Amino acid sequence: MAGNSFGQLFRLTTFGESHGRALGGVIDGCPAGIPLDEEMIQNELDRRKPGQSAIVTQRKEPDTVEIYSGVFEGKTTGTPIGFAIHNTNQKSHDYSHIKDSYRPSHADYVYDQKYGFRDYRGGGRSSARETASRVVAGAIAKQFLSEIKINAFVSQVGELKMETPYQKLDFANIESNPVRCPDTEMAQKMEEYIKAIKKEGDTIGGVITCVIQNVPIGLGEPVFDKLHARLGEAMLSINAVKGFEYGSGFDGVAMKGSEHNDAYNTDGTTKTNRSGGIQGGISNGMDIYFNVAFKPVATVLQAYDTINKEGEKVSTQGKGRHDPCVVPRAVPIVEAMAALVLADYALLARTNKI
Amino acid sequence: MAGNSFGQLFRLTTFGESHGRALGGVIDGCPAGIPLDEEMIQNELDRRKPGQSAIVTQRKEPDTVEIYSGVFEGKTTGTPIGFAIHNTNQKSHDYSHIKDSYRPSHADYVYDQKYGFRDYRGGGRSSARETASRVVAGAIAKQFLSEIKINAFVSQVGELKMETPYQKLDFANIESNPVRCPDTEMAQKMEEYIKAIKKEGDTIGGVITCVIQNVPIGLGEPVFDKLHARLGEAMLSINAVKGFEYGSGFDGVAMKGSEHNDAYNTDGTTKTNRSGGIQGGISNGMDIYFNVAFKPVATVLQAYDTINKEGEKVSTQGKGRHDPCVVPRAVPIVEAMAALVLADYALLARTNKI
């Protein structure tokens, strides 16, 4: 209710601040009997962790997940899966530049206004560190949905935009480069560009594309809880996201109905897929694909002016180890949120008919 | 749960099929003591109804709302507001071309797959006629939120895109033309273009921009239920929507952090507003603005090939009275959904602090 749960039947609730004692969550509603590969969960978490490459933040956060419950003799039991990621090395930080002043385009100011005060250490609850819990839950959702293939990748950094349609890409290339762009030539350009931006002490935005294959027909609900509405909500709940489009998206606006419509093959598949695998909010068995727009990270390592709690102007300097571009590390988060949406609807779809 | 409710504290549940006996809904959680202007509700409904102008569907649906409960002596009582819109003139329709075959890019096929059969009359539950109930509820939410100003308008039709920033527009012009575009010159071009498209028996997409002003600081929840995530979900739940972006949106991707960040004035307002009035998922008091992309309506009045229930190829012809472009009539729907989101968060914000 207060916004820290996601999903109805396969429901994740998360807790934890950036620099508190631990982050973690509870998954309620995970069906019994899933053989759980805990190493795979840790691997997914490692895809998100800081310090993986030269183009992401150089912070050291080992991010080791401990599973507390809901698993017995290697299988899920149907009872809630509680887990935690303990924070380490949180001791000697210096937050004086954040404590009393408001970083532009961060949540500092609105937290103080909403709650009366805030945990200012490293962004507190509004830190993207919270998404580590989502990646854990998403990894479990993926294991439940083992038939469905979810692949996200970076398709744009700044103005560098990959134009190849996803059908021509080899998803095996995604993890072959630090940008997580499956077009290795473009990946090279993006990597260099991010390094240049980093050298300036600046940051840049990007786009992640996600493709979901082998989806059963019938996931999603007709009216408010359309499958793409929930996917959109899921993506927009990720830090720094400014936009979501699926299928033909914003480009579909300029098309005529006669060219936009997807004609049927006799087996119920469609010849084109401008619908993006969803019709009337319900999966039709074709590939689901969507784009997620991320703004540039707000923390720049440059001097800037802002205000303090008393509303006085202050001059300050961004510092710390931050991501120059958030999209490479956000790829597993996009996949995790997609998996959570699908797991929820896969369970709900069992209740449609007598 | 099954997807026909929206909101947690100010919650709308809708029912009704396109050609059933009645559509309607229940609003639960509307606070007591709101003086309710029922004429204003009917006016909002009239903005959505068919037959308003030459560029929308020429169907005759009077759409008169009856309020059954929750209002006493002109004020809301705090108890649920039940309402219905009775369907009229539903008798002599001919659905033979829809009954057994699947219209491309409609929900016909997935409904049959999901539920085993479907109410094929006029799209059944997947018809945009369902949104009439949302407009009723949104009109009540607007009256609850009387301080907040919500203005939606058409900013693009096909490739005709209004470039004027919203700050320079006169929202009073929105209702002055059938397109609902506040730039009257552009509105003229859009109207002519829609008429031309209609003559071809074809349809075209469009974009609606929504601007929300005078929003209190502190609406929205930090993690999954970010204000823009819920707005996005709300918009994506409207029929034919393919994309949502707020603030800098997809264009923000190509910006650097140093140019994207919104510097503070000493009163807590910001000099620019690329954040779109929301930081960390919480309203910051600046204007909220977002774009919603609508695909072209799938029903074209042309001959086309498709398949029937048995998976056989059939040739058919689109017929009936349909919208050549959905955005003019969707303007009040976008506003209604925005109002429902804000009403929900306005109530929730009362619970943040001791």
Next chain:
Amino acid sequence: MAGNSFGQLFRLTTFGESHGRALGGVIDGCPAGIPLDEEMIQNELDRRKPGQSAIVTQRKEPDTVEIYSGVFEGKTTGTPIGFAIHNTNQKSHDYSHIKDSYRPSHADYVYDQKYGFRDYRGGGRSSARETASRVVAGAIAKQFLSEIKINAFVSQVGELKMETPYQKLDFANIESNPVRCPDTEMAQKMEEYIKAIKKEGDTIGGVITCVIQNVPIGLGEPVFDKLHARLGEAMLSINAVKGFEYGSGFDGVAMKGSEHNDAYNTDGTTKTNRSGGIQGGISNGMDIYFNVAFKPVATVLQAYDTINKEGEKVSTQGKGRHDPCVVPRAVPIVEAMAALVLADYALLARTNKI
């Protein structure tokens, strides 16, 4: 949220005041494909309606249900079922004795305190007339759960308590007498007693026992949402209910573990059933049985003192046509609420395992 919905997956939302335009509700989540007998729904409603016999209120309320949506060609479609019961003959009532003063042990006073004012006509939303909507929904739930047998009956009126164990009763006798007590001899005594109470202008309490047979194993959730916890909540939400017990209930308190435990037969059934068909919150396939305690109706047709809005003492006289004992008419309500709980859990049970 505001308390007018019940159930998660098979969810009923109701609306309507005692003397408003209409009462009704929406059922969301009812699976597609249930052949729906509308006459059976009306029959259930008739079991609840006023004026059935000499021992219930003599008000005339025809209570005809109109189903607006969610049913097509005689079967549920999986979309929400909206329905209404229009109020008739509400015109010429005299509420002057209720409008400004507070009836003892009614909700008048707390409504004014909570909402600032109230719809004083016939109790408004707090009237038991709201339960008509529950009976409609329960009748639909019963049709979904056609294998499960739910029988409620009156087992106590005042101090007249039926001692026969339910296994020795013939449920076919329940509808044979106006009290709805299957022990026809006891029913006779109860009927006479209620008539005597009525003559005094007074009222009396009672107990309804409910027996649910042929329940599949596995309904109910282990921790907060135990099957009996939800049944208890359901029953306690009915007007005038003061207590709930299941299985051995309050009498079980005085037993030792060695005598209370239900030993197993080799087929998994139990030799005794003090558990009441539920172990650890989950149905075990044995009969579920429980008792529901109803207080005497607060409206007595006698002179009494009370206070008005200004906190002044006033003397008044109860009038109108009211039930001297609520249990005979509450039997179908208890069954309806039990059916709603079971329908919800029957759907949820589909999600337990991979």
Next chain:
Amino acid sequence: MAGNSFGQLFRLTTFGESHGRALGGVIDGCPAGIPLDEEMIQNELDRRKPGQSAIVTQRKEPDTVEIYSGVFEGKTTGTPIGFAIHNTNQKSHDYSHIKDSYRPSHADYVYDQKYGFRDYRGGGRSSARETASRVVAGAIAKQFLSEIKINAFVSQVGELKMETPYQKLDFANIESNPVRCPDTEMAQKMEEYIKAIKKEGDTIGGVITCVIQNVPIGLGEPVFDKLHARLGEAMLSINAVKGFEYGSGFDGVAMKGSEHNDAYNTDGTTKTNRSGGIQGGISNGMDIYFNVAFKPVATVLQAYDTINKEGEKVSTQGKGRHDPCVVPRAVPIVEAMAALVLADYALLARTNKI
């Protein structure tokens, strides 16, 4: 949804099995700004823990709570409060007598039926050990509700029933004896009785009474979510509970309306309080009081026959360290659940009026 959350606005989600790595939970929706006394939380937990006295189980479980998030500089931050209680000494247990056979009146059999298998160590998720998490959350809810006084106590053990009305009791005596009965003479008798039962290797049931004082008017929702319905659900969700009654309860059944009704004083209080502080589901400011019936603990330290997974008859012997009577340790659990209900409704009541 799967039943491991309680509350809507002040929402607790718990996880953990009896002999897993850790138990714990997340509280979402706790308002910001509550000064949090962590020692008081641990004290509440200590009231529930095993080994406190000679009449409870002699297991050694230190039950130390670690709070992971949601608290900063001694105050709640409005973000979720995650916590865990690590299990210790879980290593060398012998579960062979439980693993393959079903203990009578336990959840073993239904778990296997529902989920396909179960964590058999010490009852797994169905162990009352789960309630430790509720006590932690309840202690936080109590601190939020600091004005409201919640006192639970043992009022009956077996047939030993305290008859003194609660108004004449000194609640300060509750913690003065191991039974937690405020009538010290009766407490003595109960203690001796429990010791005798224990010597037999048997168990006995009991009743806990709870009195809630200083409740603001207006908590509770009119229809399904009546305050007493939610309290009943909360209590019935506690392990071993078989019944709930509030106000006049089951005894009210035999009263006439004219004697049951609570007449008003001119200040809105009532002369009597058979309503139990709740009218129409809404608190009226008078004391709320209710009784909760607990069955005898199912684990008896005696020889018994049962069946195994294969449906074969087996003879076995109860062993381990178990409570001969559950009510003394359940007192803080009843209080915790009451506090959670009230905290939820206290927040919801802020949304009733404009």
